[in-house]
Amino acid sequence: MIERVLRVLEYKKMKEQLLEHAASTLGRQKIGELQPSTNIEEVDDWQNRTYEGTKVLRLKGQAPLGGIRDIRASVKRAQIGGLLNAHELLEIASTIYGGRRFKKFIETMLEDEVELPLLEGIVAEIEPLTDLERDIKQCVDDNGEVLDSASPTLRTIRHQMRSYESGIRSKLENIIRSSGNQKKLSDAIITIRNDRYVIPVKQEYRGAFGGMVHDQSASGATLFIEPQAVVLMNNQLREARAMEKQEVERILAELSAHVSEHVDVLLHNVAQLAEVDFIFAKALYSKQMKATQPRLNRDGHLNLYQARHPLIPSDEVVPIDVELGKDYSSLIITGPNTGGKTVTLKTVGLLTLMAQSGLHVPVEEGSEVAVFKSVFADIGDEQSIEQSLSTFSSHMTNIVDILNEVDHDSLVLFDELGAGTDPTEGAALAIAILDDVYSRGARLVATTHYSELKGYAYNRPGAMNASVEFDVETLRPTYRLLIGVPGRSNAFAISRRLGLREDVIEKAKAQIDSDNNQIERMIASLEDSRKAAEADVEEARKVREEAERLRQDLVANLDSLEQEKASILVEAEEKATRAVEDAKEEANFIIEELREWQKETQTVKEHQLIDAKKRLDEAAPTLQSKKKKKPKPKKTEHKLQAGDEVKVLSFGQKGHILEKISDDEFQVQIGIMKMKVKKDDLQYIDRPKQVETKPLATVRGNDHHVKPELDLRGERYEDAMLKVEKYLDDAILAGYHQVSIIHGKGTGALRKGVKQLLKNHRHVKRARDAGMNEGGLGNTVVELK
Known part of the structure; x- marks a missing residue:
């Protein structure tokens, strides 16, 4: 892309915003080298990498990129035998750790079945180098100092150094604490000069301590003297320090040699980590702008929904919809100054360059961007004082260069085409330039003030008028882009709002020819139609939203009812199952009692027991999962x-x-x-049916028989109460003096209800719980009056 085009479309300012999201100098360098690509396959790959970065941020919130450093210079110096210092080695270990941690992070997401094919391929090429990292960390601490544990020799030397220092300080402290020496010292402190421990002595007592003078104060009144008593120990300390330095250099040399063995791997890891940092810088920028991944095409088709200029604050920018390259290839934007025409041009141009750079763009989902071979722009006042060129000459120089290179695979942006010269000639020249660009097959967006160009799109099948909206009531632009409607002058309306007399305005109107008046009336009619259509669309949108809201409420209510229904059915089935189990258990208990009676009385036959058991099993209710109507x-x-x-x-x-x-x-x-x-x-x-009264238990008919017991197990509470009432009446008519009501144990609710009913019944003389051989608490024996 032409450098001037990148500048006028503020591509570099956009990159400055992107730089804020890089985690390392590696990513910042990649951003600095970023340029739009003209290869659609490469652009698609870049876009997908950015998408995977935003996917990671959406799922995890952030990516672990801390610790990554640009270690290329250090690695290359180690490659040629150079000695790396402890800080450089620490940065290498930190970078190895950062790469290993990020690799593990992505692998964990892949294990969770998150699809990240491009990032998976990148981290697959990162080699952990854990041995090198461990060796460095064992020798260098987090502050970049070589550890005592780096070697046994270094540990011994540093132990000696601490011993010497302790001895020197002990002797010097004895000297400065001595009462006889207090007046000889400028201050009772121990200090260091030339890496040797000294004390501050007054000038007149310089010979009192012997030894060597290493320094003096600015006034000369104080001398920093190394007493004779510690000279030997200071010499020993100095020798130990020299040995320490030699041993540290040996350790660093070994580590540097270890680094040189992995130069190719380290440089390859750094390249992969630079790409990772670059990807997540783009992803973070996309998140900040609330941007989306656009669809790409080779056909020169632009379709931007709610496009926003990334350099305008989000609370000030006005989104615009722009379509170009499908039904028409030229878009002519007219309207007043400061109305947003230039911002529209820059938005289209900059978002195109961003998309071709692999960046997501601040538009709504479903937007589409073309990948152009060239983007040309003539925007703003580029008058050159040095070349003594006028505004018109400067613009025309740029336009000439553009016309020499433009082709069918180009996007051309013209701002105020033909301005700066005679209006009639400028308008004619602008029309000729537009026709030439159109004939080349390029995509064109141009802004203009000339009224002659308002009718241009009506005479050209591949051109479309557009305008930036202006509110005459507030005398302010709304910055909205209106496709299909040319801009109005609004000069008369504005003058009227500002108080210009009507007769002056009418005289001015009379100076305009009929063609211009007809164009203005046509534009006014188009605006009225557009506003009416927008009102209808807005009303339809509200109705649709209300209908959708009602539909969602109905679906939610239906789902809730279905869940409640299913829950009730499950609960009912569980309750019924428990009732059946209780009934069978009670039946088995009764059978066992009957068997006991058989053993004792020999009056109950075995086949009778089997028959009773069969009838009890057949009486058990059959559960159904679905309710029959x-x-x-x-x-x-x-x-x-x-x-x-x-x-x-x-x-x-x-x-x-x-x-x-x-x-x-x-x-x-x-x-x-x-x-x-x-x-x-x-x-x-x-x-x-009426029950015929017959003596005692012989009351029997073809289809009626009153048993001396009533079994309520498995019955609903209300139905059971009705059956008890009816049974008591039948039992009285049958002449029974004592009957049994079997209600089972269960929760106790049915037993309690039966007891309460019997307590107040007119025919009940007394009611009692059955004995253990009569059924226990699951049976109530009733004596009738």
């Missing part, structure tokens, strides 16, 4: 009367009629409750 009750006219079994619709419960109060009202008993119910709220179910 009950047939709707047939509406038949039936005259309700006392004794009828009915359903109270408002409660959904069954009961029976006690008496008729009036034609529209009956007294109904539901369980132990009695209430008045309207006729319309009753549904007839059945009328119980």
